[in-house]
Amino acid sequence: MDGHEFLAERFEENRSRLKAVAYRMLGSTSEAEDAVQEAWIRLGRCDDRAIENLGGWLTTVVGRVCLDMLRSRRSRREEPLGTGAPEETAPGPELGGRPEADPEQQALMADSVGLAMLVVLETLDPAERLAFVLHDMFAVPFDEIAGVVDRTPAAARQLASRARRRVQGADPVADPDLARKREVVNAFLAAARDGEFEALLTVLDPDVVVRSDIGAGGAGAGAPELVRGAAAVARQAMMFAPFARSSRRALVGGEPAVIATGEGHRFSVMIFTVARDRIVEMSVIRDPSHLPGLDLAVLDD
Structure with missing residues (x-):
């Protein structure tokens, strides 16, 4: 040889x-x-x-x-x-x-x-992502990571720490208001998953608004999609039941959210605004280019 x-x-x-x-x-x-x-x-x-x-x-x-x-x-x-x-x-x-x-x-x-x-x-900065992946997933020492990101070992440790907080999320139990909001979101997902129209109406505000960053035709299809009213939103939610079945709970900027996946690894990030125990607004992100800079963290269910 x-x-x-x-x-x-x-x-x-x-x-x-x-x-x-x-x-x-x-x-x-x-x-x-x-x-x-x-x-x-x-x-x-x-x-x-x-x-x-x-x-x-x-x-x-x-x-x-x-x-x-x-x-x-x-x-x-x-x-x-x-x-x-x-x-x-x-x-x-x-x-x-x-x-x-x-x-x-x-x-x-x-x-x-x-x-x-x-x-x-x-959603992480490239240097944060590298520090977290190399250290937390592959046990690479910070002395070696520092050379890759052109920073000191202490700075590399801080990069990984910031990324870790984003990935692990916060403890929702410490915030009773957030815990209640998550209960409302969970009820919405359960109703969507089971196709229960009336149950969806009970957790949706009558004037609920859903904003999506991509129109119904997909990327490049035109203006963002906007749906108003509990009945219209409930009907749409029932159409996307497969996404509800594979969803993961998350936080975006401290608000309840879910990452939902469907066939072919399509995904959406849905952010909920809850007031008076009703969902009053949902923002749906389907375009991956909108992810960087998003304060998003996955929660342990």
Whole structure:
């Protein structure tokens, strides 16, 4: 076995971990594969004999590549969570990978990070996302993370801490008013899930308004959608029962919200305004480009 084959073999030993890191950073399997491939290219350009810890070196390189991709994506306002499931890309034969994709491995990777988590990660600053993913999910020391984000270890720790608070959410029990609002939202979701029209009317204000950032025709379909009145909103809620069945509770700016998913990994973030034990307004976000900067956190149900 020559030096190139030996290096390729060692790289393949790290491939699954590298792609898992990149997937959590980018939320796209094809982009994750691109990041891993770039790490292989950079490895081929350096003196691998000077690398003491290949796994750590590769993780750092993948982190830097993903950070650059996230910053570039944000500057172009492009997000990968639009429509359809992430595409899969098979490992290239030049790395010793099999020519066909491994559906079981891809499915396991996708299942390990729920869409709700990916939606929250999309709201984080790229540096916060990297610090949280590398430290909390892959136990990379802050000394190493600091070099990736060009900050001190203490600053890297603060990045991860801020991200952790966003991801974990707040304790709703400490706020009785918020707890009551969540009860109203839960009643709405239960009624929508079971198709109970009259039960929906009991938790909706007669003049309730639903605002969606994308019209009924989808992205680019025109002006935002607006629905008024309890009866109209209840009828619409019954049409989207599958989303209610797969929803995750969340907070947005301290208000109750849900992240709902449907077939093909489509998603929506629904924010509820509750007053006098009735839902008076709902804001529905379906466009992933509206996620950055959103103060969103998933709650443990």
